[in-house]
Amino acid sequence: MSDPLCRLHVQSREAVALAPGLVEGSAEMLGLSSPDRVRLRALTVEVLAAVLQDAFGPEDQVDLDLEVLRAPGEMRLVLRDRGAPLDFGASYPPRVADLIRLGFADGLTFANEGRAGNRTEISKHLAYEQVTDEQFIAETEADLIPAPTVGEDGQVVVDIRPMTPDDVVGVARLFYRCYGYTVAYAPVVYEPERLAELVESGQHLATVAIAPEGHIVGHLSSEVRTPGATVGKIGLLAVDPAYRRHGLSLRIGFAHVSRLLELGFVGQYTEAVTVHLGSQKAALTGGGHEAGMLLAGQSNELDFRGFESDDKVRKAVMLFYGSFGKTPQRTSYVPPIYRGVVERIYSVGNLPREVVADFERHPEVASGPSRIRLDLRHETGLAFVVVESYGEDFLEKLQEHVQQLRLNRFELILVVLPLSDPATSFFGSGLQEMGLSFSGIYPEYNDGDVLVLQNLNNVEIRPDEINVASDMGEFLRDFVLEDYRRAGERVAQRERSRAHMARIYEALD
Known part of the structure; x- marks a missing residue:
């Protein structure tokens, strides 16, 4: 609106x-x-x-x-x-x-x-006043959260309900208690006026948990980009440190998904952190299935209060997709090197898909230029390169975008390829040479599935700190890390070859 x-x-x-x-x-x-x-x-x-x-x-x-x-x-x-x-x-x-x-x-x-x-x-x-002043901090830190009250059923006593515009300051205080001012990827939580507008318009569809004394101690939202959309992205899960380890995130998740069903949603994405297992377990219990992993998806500015972590390193996030309604039958044209992992994602997620991994050596592409759209998140160093159609210049154009984004210091570059296009099976098989490796599958993204490849730009990865909550999560983590290693070796080999040829030409000069 x-x-x-x-x-x-x-x-x-x-x-x-x-x-x-x-x-x-x-x-x-x-x-x-x-x-x-x-x-x-x-x-x-x-x-x-x-x-x-x-x-x-x-x-x-x-x-x-x-x-x-x-x-x-x-x-x-x-x-x-x-x-x-x-x-x-x-x-x-x-x-x-x-x-x-x-x-x-x-x-x-x-x-x-x-x-x-x-x-x-x-x-x-738009520019909004953020609740970052000393008075807000002092009031929030002085307003101590009482210990949770446990009911006869063994659950903490809270009121779980839809968020209203009147809750925005309480939500800001919750996120400050959980993360300080480090949620750089979603500054809206610290901007009450802007958040109230998004809640009012239905673009921030959220569920909150209210403690008996009135504090907001839990929050989960779905980002809905357009009115009438039937898919969204669940995220911004926060549980007050005093209320953690009581299963509250699961209860909020159940209430939120039930509301989405009532509103006619057919599916949701969520990205769960790997610093701890709480949000992954909530996603699994809520009917989600692992569909990928972003090795550096969590900004190094995000701080988890109450958990041991190094806030100087970007961390991995696990991608989940949950289907609420009848999923249409689709055909996905998958690069042969990713056939096994894609088929397993579809199988675990119960998604009706025909996977085709055979490609023509010279697939049909548009005679004109490729159509590629950029979506840049400067505040978090994240760049999306969305391929809308393939043209004769695809490889050159994609390489140009990736190189330029690396020069502009984007730390995580995600390349989005349409699986409904047979050319994806062909082109996707050679993109490791550009340093692109497997990240995951986004089902029902823009009326179809997409393959997402990732390129990390001078980002440290710590595999032993990537915690997963299921066998599928372990499989995906190992596959993504191995493919990342292979892509890195391809790039290093190519650079060594260039250096070797340069020395030969220098000797011949």
Whole structure:
């Protein structure tokens, strides 16, 4: 749900110059800082220049609309032009790509909508006051949580219910007691006003546990990106240190999943930490099944109070998927080297899939460029490279993206490949040469399954600190670590070969 703030209709090249000022003024009205306003203006200038150059000829009549929207937690700029079809989805204009990687915006999408023309959307998170002041810290630390009361049934006494906008400060206090201010991947928990907007809009669908004296001592949420969505990502599980080891996370999980079923959801993802087994056990008990592991998925800024851990090292997270409803039959075109692990994931998860691991040496791909979309999380050093379709330039384009993201110091790069495309079986078989290794399978992702490969950029991995809660978890951990090792050896071998050839050429010179 978005509220329109203003709209500009442009019919001449001269009038395009009005748009950046409108964007900057709107950003100021919505409370963005001066540096963020300047960056957003600069990005708008570059996007407009690219659209004018590619969508309209020198003699063409310019026809475009710029609309500024206020959405829950963010500002959106929607540019619609009725010029020639654009193909920015295949490759962002170089200058625009550089600004996105540098964090000038939090999201950028291009789409051709047929007769309606081209649509470009820029999103920027709004600035909210965080509860990080000394008064909040002092009040939270002074407000001691009483020891849990245990009922006759042996369970701690709490009221488990849906979260409301009135709970946001209590949730912020809970996360501070659990993690301090280290939940960098989800700063919204420390921004009560923004979190209240997301709860109100249904994008933050959460279940909380309330202690008898009124403290919020447990929280679990589903991230729902669009209204009416039937899948989401369960996460942000927090149980107050005083209430841990009482099975509370399982009770919250049961209540949350029951609510999702009532609302018509058919499946959920969750990422469980490997520092301890609590969240993995909750995912398994709630009907989830291991589908992959992100070796460096947990930011090194996240601190677990009450658990022994080194907060200077990124840690692994286990990916789970739970199906609530009838899962459609699908065919997955899997690289032969991953056939065994993928079939086991499908079997354990009871997912009806036909796995095809035979590929043609020269699969059919689009004659034009590959369509690759970037989704960058600068605050956590995480980058998604989403392959939407394969073209003749796929390997070169993918290698370019991975190398550039490594230079820009993204610590974890995830490459997402569509398993509905037979070309994935072919191309995915050779990507270890780029340092990409198996991470997992995301079932029912964007109306189909995807294969996720990972590239770690100067990240230390400690296998002996990866705790797993099941035999399947142990199998996946061992497979992911071994494939990571193999990919590393491939890259090292290639580098040694290059160095060897360089010495030969030097000797011949």
